[in-house]
Amino acid sequence: MQQQTTPDAYAYNAQQQQVQQQALQMPPALQYLASLDQILIKQQKEMIEILIGWETANKYIVLNNVGQQVFFAKEDSSTCDRQCLGAQRPFEMLVTDNTGQEVIHISRPYKCMCYGQCFSCAKCCLDKVTVEAPPGRMVGTVTQVYEGCSANYTIQDAQGNTVLLIRGPSYCACHCPGDDIPFALMTTDGNNEIGKVSRQWSNLLQEYFTDADNFGITFPMDLHVDIKATISVATGI
Numbered sequence: 001m002q003q004q005t006t007p008d009a010y011a012y013n014a015q016q017q018q019v020q021q022q023a024l025q026m027p028p029a030l031q032y033l034a035s036l037d038q039i040l041i042k043q044q045k046e047m048i049e050i051l052i053g054w055e056t057a058n059k060y061i062v063l064n065n066v067g068q069q070v071f072f073a074k075e076d077s078s079t080c081d082r083q084c085l086g087a088q089r090p091f092e093m094l095v096t097d098n099t100g101q102e103v104i105h106i107s108r109p110y111k112c113m114c115y116g117q118c119f120s121c122a123k124c125c126l127d128k129v130t131v132e133a134p135p136g137r138m139v140g141t142v143t144q145v146y147e148g149c150s151a152n153y154t155i156q157d158a159q160g161n162t163v164l165l166i167r168g169p170s171y172c173a174c175h176c177p178g179d180d181i182p183f184a185l186m187t188t189d190g191n192n193e194i195g196k197v198s199r200q201w202s203n204l205l206q207e208y209f210t211d212a213d214n215f216g217i218t219f220p221m222d223l224h225v226d227i228k229a230t231i232s233v234a235t236g237i
Contacts, residue, residue: 026134030229033232036070036228037220039063040064041073042061043213060072073096088112104135128142129233140158140226142230164231167186169181181199182198194220194223
């Protein structure tokens, strides 16, 4: 007896074909990101920033698990904003592949800070970044969630649905030199850890005289590339 395909199966197959077609239309670098389960993000610092503290536009290189460069990211912001607003400044981030083609675009508006991070409970004080991949195609947002003194975020898709959570340590937590600072990537029910975003220790000079950051990110291999791209920008906030 021949098994009939149910309407739900037809809908699922159509959805899968649509996802595959979208992937084929993506730049090759994003198709490659779909095959990764781990990336390393290293911030590059200018000597002038190390010597006199002059805030320059942030630059990052994104590496795969064998140290090969996959992307290059550069902040687009005004000099005045960088010097006067510091970490609260608005910015655009252009992420390019190894050929110089922009494949991901990140936008973060200005945010205020009310008497320190623990008291910044108003919406205008919470971080939020919007991700387009490729530029012009919104794929998701990363939004800070106010939960006292804990660094927690939601990952949302293009439709505004929460798909993952990021659970970080308390802002008041103390970390010894050499310690990595872990952020757990959780399912929406908060019960299962499926990956991790870790701020990694670099060296004494960089840690104490600059605000340069290195991050390691792990996520499931079969996670949708749109969500991978969105998680990757969580390190920028």
